[in-house]
Amino acid sequence: MLDCKRTEELMIEAIYGELSEKESAQLETHLDICGDCQQAYADIHSTLGSMSKRERKDPGPVFWNNYWGNLAERMNEEAAGNAPTGIIIWFKSLISFNSWPARIIGAAAILVLGIWLGRGTQNNVKILPDQVSRSAVPAELASLNQRASNYMQRSKVLLLGLINFDTESEDTYSLNLPKQQQISQDLLTLTNDLKYDLNENANHKLKRLITDLELILLQIANLESEHDLEAIEMVKNGVDRRGILLKINLEEMKQASQPVQHRDNPPHAVI
């Protein structure tokens, strides 16, 4: 004979269809003679019936489309966490100048600093750390491909946020410019190494796209305030005029058509 304690366990298994025929018969026998367990079993059913009415809200297509971009961004931020903070503060202060000449000087300084930081932190600032040994040439090329792809993807997420921001009707708070500028700065630190490596591999088309992106990123990094709607419009127009998003999409499609490289199938240069 079953006791009430053991019956509790069987009730749980029975409800979720995890009970054997033999145990099922045992449970039924006990329920026939035990009013308390019978009531408890009915209560469980009733409660679970109510709980099944629970609805989960879909966060929407924008969330899902940006999921990887946001995740990659966070991974990159964590990887870049070791950058010297004093320099970053000074770096940030450069973009708070108000006049255009000062902005140009700031931009130039950012560019120079970008080169310097890019070299100094190149092992830290990576979207996804390349864990493959860099000694083999094909792996290095695949890694370059990944770096370029990650750079484009992050830029794209950033630019989409800016392009979709309506300067006429939306609250500038929703743009979150400081965050956008931080991402731009992070990307700028990667630009020079990337361009250099692309040049080395004679991938001039992708290098030109990265150069175009670099200019846009510099403009974003130098926006003095989210209230400077005219400057924001200028950046948006620049993205549009240069067809940057289209070029990124084409590159992504090209890279997506490449099969994932296998360990026993060393990756080849695809860019």
Next chain:
Amino acid sequence: MIPETDLIKDAQNGHSAAFKELVDRHKEKLYYLCLDLTGRHHDAEDLSQETFIKAYKNLSRFREESKFSSWIYRIAVNTHLNQRRKKSVTAMQTTEKMDTLHWGSEHTAAAVNPEEQAHAGQIQEHIDKAMDRLSPKERCVFILRHYDDFPLADIAEIMGISVGTVKSTLFRGIKKLRKALSFYKCDPGMETGYVRL
């Protein structure tokens, strides 16, 4: 479609495209698990991202014997439980006290008009509130079994506890939910019948 085992091997070798594919395949289920665990969109996004980052960092430790989905669920559940443990010991003590309560509406403080409370928009709120009465561990077990349809043995593996503990935790959790939702007992819109085996 590339087999998952190949993607894992590629991701372990540092191919981020393979890892991206793994994320794409599992992001939805993981996000909803995190939403169930935390109850808030923002926290769910945060927890799911943290889970993927931890998975990425520990990919070399992943063994083929277990399913990748179970593995990331395990990371999510453990990360969540650790966060909760750090955040509030007091809140957990309060909910643990409820373990001694019994079945039945006689213990329910809320004397609510069933007709009023059964209003469609309010049902979700009541369910969420009922879930909030569970301890983090009870909530995890309940979610994994009831919403994510994991067998009891898999839940034991994910949470690193025995199957017996899973069952007793689940029973205790459902008791608490019953207490929180007991005013629905008379509502014809809810399932109340005694279901025979």
